Amino acid sequence: MINLIKAGAIAALATVGVIFGNVTASASALEANPPAAPKITISTAQYKGEKNTIKFEGVANDHYRFVLTSGTNKIQLRSPIRQELMQGSELSIEDLVKKYYPSSANSIPYDTPILIDTYWFDKEGTYDNSLRQTVALTVGGNLTKAVKLSQTSATLKNPESLPEAPANPDPATPANPVNPEASTESESVNVAATPVLVESTSVPASPRKEDKPTETLAETGASVYSVIVAAITAITAGGAAIIKRS
Template structure:
C-alpha cells in the first residue's frame, strides 16, 4: 500500500511538472521584436562621408554587430547610444572617435554587413530564436535574437571623383531651341497692332457712317434741284405754246 501511494504521488508530481512545464514553454514569445531600420549611405564624390542612420524607437536591448570578412565586432555601448538618437552619423568620424587605433583601417571597397540583434537577457523568447554570436573582439554575444541585416560597400572618399560643378545660371532655359521664347514674344508683339487697329476701326465707324449719310443727303438735294429746274423749264415751255395758239 505504501509503495502504491509513493508511486501515485510520483505520478501526480510528474503530471504537475509536465503541466507547469508546458505552461512555461508556451509562455515564451515566438514573435520577433520590432526591428529598427539601419541605413548605410556610401560616399559618391571626393570628400564625402560614408554614413549610418538608425530609424525606430531606441531600446537598450538592441545590439549591432559588424561583419567584415572573418571579423565580427559588436558596436560599443557609447556608439549604440549615439546611433539610436536618430542622427545620421559619419562612419569615419565614429571610427576615429571610438577606435582611434583603427582609424586608417576602415574596410573600404569590401562588402560589410550590420546585423541587428535583440539581447534577450530576461529570457522571454523561445530558445529556437536565441543564438550565440562569436565575436572577434571581446566575449561572445549570447541570448541574441536576430532581427535584421543591412549590407553595404563603403567607398574611400579620397579615391572618388570630384563632385560636378554647379550648372551655369546663365544657361538658357531651352538649350535645344534658345530662340523659342523670342519667337513666342515676337508673335505676341505682332498681334498687338491688330488689336489696336480693330479698336480704332470700331471707334471711327460712326464718323464714316455720318459722312456717308451727309453725302446721300447732299446727293438727294442735287437730284431734287435738277428735277425742279426741269419742271420749271417744261412749265414755261407749255405756257409759251398755249399763248401762241
C-alpha cells in the same frame, strides 16, 4: 508497508507531473515571433570629401545589439555607439570609428562588402529557444541569447579616391535674351512680307484753284500775237486822235 511505498511513489509522480506540466505551460507561453526590427540604412560616399553614413530608424531599446561583419572579423558595436546611433541622427562612419576605435581609424574596410546584423538580446528569456542563438565574435565575449532581426549590407567608398563633385551649373540662360545691340537672322523681320496696320486719319483737302487747261505752243503764240496787235492798234488809234485834235 507496501501500501506506504505505493502511496509515496504516486505522490512523487504527481509532483513530477506538476513540475513538467508547469514547464510545458511555461514553454507554450514563450513568444514564437521575433520583435519588430528597426531600419538600418547605410549610405556610401559618392564624391571626394563626402562620408559614409549610417542611420537608425525606429524606437530606441536597450535590447538591440548591432554586429558588424567585415571579411572574417565580426565585432559588436560598443554600447556608446549603440546609444548614439539609436538617437536617430545620420552619423558618419568615419567619425564613429575615429571617436570609438582610434587605433583603427586608418583601417576602415573600404571597397569591401560589410554586413550589419541587428539582434534582440533576450536576457529575460521571453522568446522561444528556436529563435535564440549565440553569435561568435572575434573581439570580446560571444553574444548569447540573440534573436536575429535584420541584416543590412553595403560597400563603403574611400572618399579620397572618388571624383570631385560636379560644379553647380550656371542659372539657365533665356532661350532668346533681349539684346538691343545684337540681332540674329531668325529675329529679322521681312518688311515686305509683313503687313503693317496703320490707323487711317482723314485729312480735309486744302482748297485750291481750278486747274487751268494746258495750252499748246501754237495757242500760246497766237495769244501773244493777238496782244501785240491789239497794243499796236490802240497806239495807232490814239495817235490819230491826237493829230485830229491838233
